[in-house]
Amino acid sequence: METPGRRERKKAATRQALADAALKLFLERGYDQVSIRDIAEEADVSTTTLFKHFPGKEALVFDQDQDREALFIAVVRQRREGQSVVDALREHVLDGWLKLADHPQMAEYTDLVNSTPALQTYGERMWTRHTAALSAAIAEDAGVAPDNISCQALARFVLDIPALTRGRPEPRKAVEEIFDLLTHGWRMP
């Protein structure tokens, strides 16, 4: 298992070619104006091959979301002494994914997602999919049942943040305000 092996490498190459082709065409013509077949052709594979690498059209756009879930769980488990779960999550959101958001290379990518309803929906789902895992980590940390509703709610609300702050001029401030709500409860602003 040291070397990935030629097979693995070729597989990865094909996958990458597909993702690249897709992103290129989507940016050129717009998501809806590109068909699966266009993408497969651009990457010079058959459409069936494409579907062996990606479960659907939207997945071609969200290709690098492997260890988000593990990261969130680690944040809960390995936080500093005396730091609350909510504060640890706040820190992670601010330091972690918020930085990626204003990479200049990300701009057109972000525009693509924001201008395509199907991708917005799918993107939100990619986050909230981790609700169960994050919730379980929080519950374990608090020493309560894994299906504790407060923990599930907190997890869900935290994972809603990307959707809530998308396209905001001051995402940092927005994130802070949301965490204030989660920490202290609603106060008439």
Next chain:
Amino acid sequence: METPGRRERKKAATRQALADAALKLFLERGYDQVSIRDIAEEADVSTTTLFKHFPGKEALVFDQDQDREALFIAVVRQRREGQSVVDALREHVLDGWLKLADHPQMAEYTDLVNSTPALQTYGERMWTRHTAALSAAIAEDAGVAPDNISCQALARFVLDIPALTRGRPEPRKAVEEIFDLLTHGWRMP
């Protein structure tokens, strides 16, 4: 505009026939095992006609969600003196939609939705779609800008509640706990 007119009535009848046919077939065979054509045929109309009444397959299942949005807004605006927005929303959630949940006739319907991923997704979206409107009402009430992030977050979190409490043994208690979180902030349970 007094009488609905024959036209309106016929239109409504067709629509109802479609919704009924769809629900019947879905319950009989399961969502994925029923095609649009099956439904159209059962209701004795063409598939084209079906799509003039419903924007898609999932919409056939969620047919009675007209004034949810208006209701939420009314709850915010016309609450009792001295009652906070959050408490008004809590009351509405507990009194309003929670009661419908345990109608015995609803059981198989609920099962259908819960066992079909496409319908779960669509159902969640039906709620969160009202985020903007509810958020605006809350912001107006609080006298802040309509895109105030705290208001948007509160609206979103409240509308997340159906998704969070779906299939719970004690929905009432769950709703209360979530509102406690929104009122007082997160407390290690």
Next chain:
DNA sequence: GTAAAAAAGTGCAATGAGTCAACTTAGTGA
């Protein structure tokens, strides 16, 4: 009361996503 205008519905063909089954090819490992 009759003639448009508007709406409801139909039929049909097309597009595009996603699936399936049977096959070929190339990498792996003994």
Next chain:
DNA sequence: TCACTAAGTTGACTCATTGCACTTTTTTAC
């Protein structure tokens, strides 16, 4: 080398959804 396995191919297929041209009501205006 040889058999095994996973990647890829082909082509046909299902199904949702849309567009277009057409017919049949119902309503509205004259």
